[in-house]
Amino acid sequence: MDVTNAVRYWEEWDVLFPTMQKMKAEGNKVPQFCFWSFNGPAITVVQDLYEKVYKAGKYKDLWFYWDGKPLLLYNGTPSVDANGQGIKHPNPNYDPAAKTDPNHPHYGDPDYTEENYLDYTREVKDFFTLRTMWWGYYEWAGKRFIGTEDNWSFGYDLGNDKVAAMNPDDLVSRHLGQKEEAAVTPAQHPSSLVGKSWSREKGEPELNDQDLPVPTLVPWLGKTVEHPEGYGIYFQERWDEALHADPQFLYINDWNEWTAGKYQPGDGKTTHFMRRDSPYFFVDQYNAEFNRCIQPMKGGYTDNYYMQMAQNIRRYKGARPIPELKGKSSIKIDGDFSDWKETDVEYRDTIGDTFHRNHKGYGGLVYVNDSGRNDIVTSKVAVGDSSIYFLAETNAPLTAHTDANWMLLLLDADKDINTGWHGYDYLVNKTVTDDKKTTLMKYDKEQKENPWQKVADLTYRYNGNQMEVEIPRDILALQGTSFSFDFHWCDNPADLVDPISLCVNGDSAPNRRFNYRCIWSE
Known part of the structure; x- marks a missing residue:
């Protein structure tokens, strides 16, 4: 949870954390959290978080642990932050009597005797695993920073010649001399002119009149493409370096930072921005090339960065083998469903992701989406002598079959993205x-x-809440004693223009552009 600018989002957390607990109770996988403090009165902020969350034992099942304790990302030199030096850290537990009264329970304890904290409290130091985290500068607070002991980075200052000249393995922070943390980001800050199409070899491409890159070579494709900002050139280069280093921890920055802050030097002055003198500048995000966001967007490169992230997380952490379906079954399509109990391979989807949306955005915009209808939670496949059978189960009773785009089943029988509709050959x-x-x-x-x-x-x-359907094997060309194919359920997409159509409305199982794979042998 980002509190790097000393703002605590108590109202938002009081919604977010109970929602996560509810999702967990429903059977969904949810992330765990830690806090990240840095600028402003960081010691005060950390103490506040410790007392109201950790000491109080709130949301304990959601705490992220590292090295045996809850992790806290903090400012290890709290007298210096991104805005300067001499920061004061007010002590809410200050009690003058603790300095003068020998009978006071905290007599002589600097955690109570000082009006402003000089250091983090003993409670905080004992309770947390502590790591400083800031941008990967070559030096910070007068000392070498990037790649040093217990100093984590949330991105690398590759626009700096000293950082760019370092071996990628040396960018990785250490703990007790061992490689512990590497940062993976889709880009850097706009001011550094290191965008999503930057590479070590070529730097930032030439920009057009909209400050977007001209056609650029994508290394792994071996060809020059339009709109290279959608291909994750910088992102993949950082992934490749991190995977090669193989530290214990990867920090991915960031999911959502779409709010663009436009700043002006003032007094009619200009500043150097985007290779020109400009009356304004943007710090964290500016356009499709200069932002660090992974969250899918409407239009543009849609969910490319999300899919790229998922692919590389699997490379880093590994993935479970795909469960294999063995033997033949005889399923009777009669609406009874009891004959499916012996089929133990089950494909699962997120529970509750048909929740309707009605929420304010910026500038008076209101986001409304009430397309969620049948929440697909599990599915199964069975293979018989001449047929393949499919079962889908929803979280509540199915709506009527007369509904539009009702319980669609897409099949990629040949597992070839180049055939059919974006790979899907058949539609039920x-x-x-x-x-x-x-x-x-x-x-x-x-x-x-x-x-x-x-x-x-x-x-x-x-x-x-169940539906079953039978498809002849010969039509799908899935014959023999073994085969595999991909499939995807969805309900109530607004249209079928492209795979992103499956991601925006209704429900999609599995989520977004992923597929289930059925591997069968006799």
Whole structure:
């Protein structure tokens, strides 16, 4: 939780943390939290957080532990911050009597005798695992900083010649001499002119009249592309370096920093910004090239950075093997569902992600989305002699099959992104005939007006919160004694323009552009 500017968001946390606990109780995986303090009266801020959250034992099941204790990211030299020196840290526990009265329970204890804290309290030092974290400068507070003992970075100052000249492994912070933490960011600050398309070899590309990069070479593609800001050139370079270093901890910065602060020098002066004299500047985010955000955006490069992050986290942490489905089953499509109990491979999705939205944004804008309908939570696959069977289960009883875009099942039978509709070759339930019969459609790119063409009628049933459907194996070309394919459930997308259509409205299982993979052998 970012409190680096000394602002505590108590009202927001009192909503966020109980919501996380509720999600956890529902069976969802949720993150754990720690706090990060730095600027302003950091000692006072930390003491406040310690007393109101940690000492009080609030949200204990959500605390993030590191090295056996709750982690606190802080300013190890609190007399110096990003705004200067001489910061005072008011002590809310100050008691003059503690300095003069020998009978006072805290007599002589500097945690109580000083009107302003001179250091973090003994309680804080004993309770937390402490790490300083700030931008990866070569020097900070008069000392070498980046890559040193217990000094973590939230990004690297690669616009600085000394930092850029360092071996990537030497950027990694140490603890007891061992590599502990590396930072991975999609870019740096706009003022450093290190954007999302910057690379060590080429630097920042030439910018057009909108301060966006001109067509640029993407190294791993080996070709020059339009809108290189969508390809994560800087991001992947940092990932590759971090994966090679393989420290104990990666700090990824940041998820959401979309609020753009525009600043002016004042008095009619200009400042150097974007390779020109400018009457204004932006510090953290400016445009699609100069921001450090990973959160998916509307339009532009959509969720590219999220998918890139997920891919690289898997490379860093590893991933469980895909469960394999073995043997044949005989499923009767009758709406009873009891014959599915013997199928133990289950594909899961987030519970509760059809929650309706109605919330204020900036400038009078209100975000409204009430498209959440059937919350898909689990699904199964079974294979018989001549058919493949699918089961979907929702968190509440299914709505009527007459609803638009109801319980769509997309199939990538050949696991080839270059065939079908963005890889999906078949679609179930685009047209539902009645409560017992639905359709299977195949994508035909030659049919420009109506590319989804019917290839078969299918038998299906739904009852309560479950639905099952049977598809002939020969139609899908999934024959033999073993095969694999990908599939994706969704409900109530507004349209089927591209895979992002599955991410914005209704529900999608699995989330966003991911697929489930069924691996079967006889």
